Amino acid sequence: MGIEGIFMFVKKVLIVLIIYLCLISCCAAQNSFNETGFYKLKVSENGRFLEYENGKPFFWLGDTGWLLLKKLKREEAEKYLNDRYEKGFNVIQAMVIHSFPNINVYGDSAFVNNDPVTPKTTAGSNPDDSMEYDFWDHVDFIIDKAAEKKIFLALVPVWGSNVKNNNVNMSNASIYASWIAERYKNKPNIIWLNGGDKRGEENFDVWMEIGKTLRKKDPNHLITFHPFGRTQSSTWFHDESWLDFNMFQSGHQRYDQDKDGFGEDNWKYVESDYAKIPTKPTLDGEPSYENIPQGLHDPTQPYWKSSDVRRYAYWSVFAGAFGFTYGNNAVMQMHKPDDAKTSYGVKDYWYNAINDTGAAQMEYLKQLMLSYPYFDRIPDQSLIEENSAMKYDRLIATRGKNYLFVYTYNGRKIKISLGKISGSKVDAYWFNPRSGKTELIGTFDNIGIKEFDPPGERLNGNDWVLVVRESKL
Numbered sequence: 001m002g003i004e005g006i007f008m009f010v011k012k013v014l015i016v017l018i019i020y021l022c023l024i025s026c027c028a029a030q031n032s033f034n035e036t037g038f039y040k041l042k043v044s045e046n047g048r049f050l051e052y053e054n055g056k057p058f059f060w061l062g063d064t065g066w067l068l069l070k071k072l073k074r075e076e077a078e079k080y081l082n083d084r085y086e087k088g089f090n091v092i093q094a095m096v097i098h099s100f101p102n103i104n105v106y107g108d109s110a111f112v113n114n115d116p117v118t119p120k121t122t123a124g125s126n127p128d129d130s131m132e133y134d135f136w137d138h139v140d141f142i143i144d145k146a147a148e149k150k151i152f153l154a155l156v157p158v159w160g161s162n163v164k165n166n167n168v169n170m171s172n173a174s175i176y177a178s179w180i181a182e183r184y185k186n187k188p189n190i191i192w193l194n195g196g197d198k199r200g201e202e203n204f205d206v207w208m209e210i211g212k213t214l215r216k217k218d219p220n221h222l223i224t225f226h227p228f229g230r231t232q233s234s235t236w237f238h239d240e241s242w243l244d245f246n247m248f249q250s251g252h253q254r255y256d257q258d259k260d261g262f263g264e265d266n267w268k269y270v271e272s273d274y275a276k277i278p279t280k281p282t283l284d285g286e287p288s289y290e291n292i293p294q295g296l297h298d299p300t301q302p303y304w305k306s307s308d309v310r311r312y313a314y315w316s317v318f319a320g321a322f323g324f325t326y327g328n329n330a331v332m333q334m335h336k337p338d339d340a341k342t343s344y345g346v347k348d349y350w351y352n353a354i355n356d357t358g359a360a361q362m363e364y365l366k367q368l369m370l371s372y373p374y375f376d377r378i379p380d381q382s383l384i385e386e387n388s389a390m391k392y393d394r395l396i397a398t399r400g401k402n403y404l405f406v407y408t409y410n411g412r413k414i415k416i417s418l419g420k421i422s423g424s425k426v427d428a429y430w431f432n433p434r435s436g437k438t439e440l441i442g443t444f445d446n447i448g449i450k451e452f453d454p455p456g457e458r459l460n461g462n463d464w465v466l467v468v469r470e471s472k473l
Helices: 003-036 074-086 135-148 160-164 173-184 204-217 267-274 306-318 357-370
Strands: 041-043 050-052 060-064 091-095 152-156 190-198 223-227 246-249 282-284 323-326 395-399 403-408 414-417 425-431 438-445 449-452 464-470
Touching (some): 060 357, 074 135, 091 190, 091 323, 135 152, 160 190, 190 204, 223 246, 246 267, 267 282, 267 306, 282 323, 306 395, 306 403, 323 357, 403 414, 414 464
Parallel strands (some): 060 091, 060 323, 091 152, 190 223, 246 282
Antiparallel strands (some): 041 050, 395 403, 414 449, 425 438, 425 464
């Protein structure tokens, strides 16, 4: 073999070696990425849902852990995140800045002299050294622990009351938003919640500045707006390029308490957003919380129960929402025995309330939605015959190409029009939102009108989902 032949041989060997090393590197990176469970989130092609960058559906199952970053110590935060992971939650909504001064459980302040232009940071991040471990190190710790559990942190950079009282304003909003976006833009598990329980027309310019700055400095993560009760982000920001999906807050009033909105009919917010152009996903980011007074402020009123939580969840998702956020009175404020004051008539502590009934039942909804073809699902009330009933008698229907779901909150009879999904025959089931169990009703011709009578008596909270799917027989 001549020198030229040897050269060509060595060249080929090097090329093969380089390709091999690249494949090994890519596979290692891919495996590592898969182990974390994180792919970038994006809006689905049809504009109705969220999905991972690898194309798998992302059903948002959120919890309002609003004061997580401020009130829980490291070991407490891990306990909370472990519980939420085990119950199937994949998003925690939390405030970064709740108030001014913003001091966490370790006595660390977020800012120097309460100035949002000057975050208070230290050179180190050692949790065992109180001189090094600062407010932002603690936020980092919780974000990273959530990532280990495949949980996204939906962060509110600054709660709305701090904008209303001028602590964050047009002179400093962009500086603070730039800083926090730069700090967390490379974390895999961040979603931004602009706003914070405020109407968009209040301090509109500040919310716009924060939204645009987050988008400019952090193109990696999705952004929405958390609005005031019985309002929706789409009212003010639907056409803004920084708003990736809509969020509404349907809680916390009864029909007779809500004079201006849709009362308890949170499905109406979904229908409103669903009709808007351009198409954007939407969800209920704050329904009525489990174990909080109806109307929020008067503890002599009845308290919302797990059955109400389920109703809000199934109504909104079947109406077209891409997920749902659960809330619990004690958990959202991380209520502890040594709290100087209590809010909203809270009766329990967060570490007990994480086990309240409604929280565990939310995973059943997530499992149901992900067990059927996801991206072709649409709301379809035409499936229901004689569907003029309102309030708690309301039936909500949704379907894909080969299946349909109908939810009843009180076990009323369900009469549906068959023939709108594929198959000459269909199998029908009852899905129990309280237990997650399914029982077969029977197999039927996929034609005509069919009435189904749910198990048990007609009673609020005796809720069921009628599942009809193309039969494999």
